[in-house]
Amino acid sequence: MYTHTITPRMGDCDGLRHINNTKIPEYFEQARNPVFRLFSPDLDFEHFDLIMAHLEVDFLHAMVWGLEVEVRTFITHVGNSSFTVSQQAWQDGRLCARGHVVIVHYSHAEGHSKPLTPEQRNWLQQHFVPREEFDQ
Amino acid sequence: MYTHTITPRMGDCDGLRHINNTKIPEYFEQARNPVFRLFSPDLDFEHFDLIMAHLEVDFLHAMVWGLEVEVRTFITHVGNSSFTVSQQAWQDGRLCARGHVVIVHYSHAEGHSKPLTPEQRNWLQQHFVPREEFDQ
Amino acid sequence: MYTHTITPRMGDCDGLRHINNTKIPEYFEQARNPVFRLFSPDLDFEHFDLIMAHLEVDFLHAMVWGLEVEVRTFITHVGNSSFTVSQQAWQDGRLCARGHVVIVHYSHAEGHSKPLTPEQRNWLQQHFVPREEFDQ
Amino acid sequence: MYTHTITPRMGDCDGLRHINNTKIPEYFEQARNPVFRLFSPDLDFEHFDLIMAHLEVDFLHAMVWGLEVEVRTFITHVGNSSFTVSQQAWQDGRLCARGHVVIVHYSHAEGHSKPLTPEQRNWLQQHFVPREEFDQ
DSSP states (O other), rough: OEEEEEOGGGGBBBTTTTBOOTHHHHHHHHTTHHHHHSSSSOOOOOOOOOOEEEEEEEOOSSTTTTTTTEEEEEEEEEEEEEEEEEEEEEEEEEEEEEEEEEEEEEEETTTTEEEHHHHHHHHHHHOOHHHHHHOO | OOOEEOOOOOOGGGTSBBBBBBBBHHHHHHHHHEEEEEEEEHOOGGOOOOOOOOOEEEESSSSOOTSSSEEEHHHHHHEESEEEEEEEEEETEEEEEEEEEEEHHHHHTTTEEEOOHHHHEEEEEBBOOHHHHHHH | OOEEEOOGGGBOOOOSSSSOOOHHHHHHHHHTTTHHHSSSOOGGGGGOOOOEEEEEEEEOOOTTSSOOOEEEEEEEEEEEEEEEEEEEEEEEEEEEEEEEEEEEEEETTTTEEEEOHHHHHHHHHHTTTTTTHHHH | EEEEEOOOOOBOOHHHBBOOOTHHHHHHHTTTTHHHHHSTTTTGGOOOOEEEEEEEEEEEEEOHHHHHEEEEEEEEEEEEEEEEEEEEEEEEEEEEEEEEEEEEEEEETTTEEOOOOHHHHHHHHHOOHHHHHHHO
């Protein structure tokens, strides 16, 4: 697990005066930069052999503009060529949103998935928690 | 079911030159305006008694900037106080993404969910398809 | 001049319940697709020899979620290698925002600007209005 | 002057593999939170008596995903009821974008501008630099 702090923007709120739900996938994407660096150390799109397969978010409590959001990022599944990143958004000491993305190690040039390397699996394992533990 | 057409923006693409995954929830939100009008005919936030509980998207094929996206919107569940909107994004005759949101009829003033009215249930039922049918 | 219609999204509004100012450059970008197609007919980033030099917007009236936005796009300057796109956002028969972008014909491979071709100048001239006329 | 650091998101880049121009106004908005707190200490939309009149950005160098962006925020004009916030985006020690917004102290309830208070003017003055100095 690692944490990343996000400062909400005025325009992240919608007319209900809470962070709009479409912003949470963006916050989680920002907090995944360290995962992406595992595949492309300089975040260089030339060597970005990943593809997104699935995204989901549960909205537990509304978030507001005026307080920072702490995103906690975990790995909850490591497969042969894909893995699951599970993330929590906390504000003011409260868990406000929880999400998962399934990402596939994928050759854009060749058009098919490819196995995770031992180094990649090792890094992902260091951030692993079982899904039941994450969901608590 | 109803359809809504979206024109992608240059900035919707990321460095992989496909529509970034975080944009799909925005496209689907735009295409939900007719659902939202059922609760707030003028899309007036004063009378917007809805809250988002869950969002998920499956990414099936990458979408590009240069072709319009057709979003098809269905209702796949109508509960007592909540319902599920299921949506497909098509580009160039191909199903590219599929998603679901669970929305709760909710009094922001009183802080609790409230039953759907008969009129609301009736409209939602008119757009209903069973989940199995949607998933095909 | 040509027009393009945009359907606002719930999340385009901020907590003041008007379209957030940062969304207007996105609306204008969407409405510039026909200009971009002049340089890259399929909106293909491989052949996108343009670079943005300047962007400005005047906000005249607040826009709301529930009404479509009509964007009117004009060319107000054609230089040797650059041109100015001037755009208006109308809602409910009222001019709500006005903006300009300066775009440079630019070789990303060679790192310098390049002259507009006669065909490009011709298309741009067809959409030309003098700046004084646009500003009225 | 004060500084604020922004971590770019994958989706902030467009197909040219640089931060899309429409993102810079969002970065600058995020970095204006301390200015907004002068008017609404908790960033509460109920007491947000500001309206945006003008926005402009000059794009000097392309920015990339993999490096943090430092935004430096200055006040370059303080009028009776309005003021100008001028901002710079730096990446890798280089000035990449420069922008200005004109913001008006405005009663949304009464529909007209209102004078800045002495306390507000005092805070703004503390961050003031002359425009010539900013432009260098």
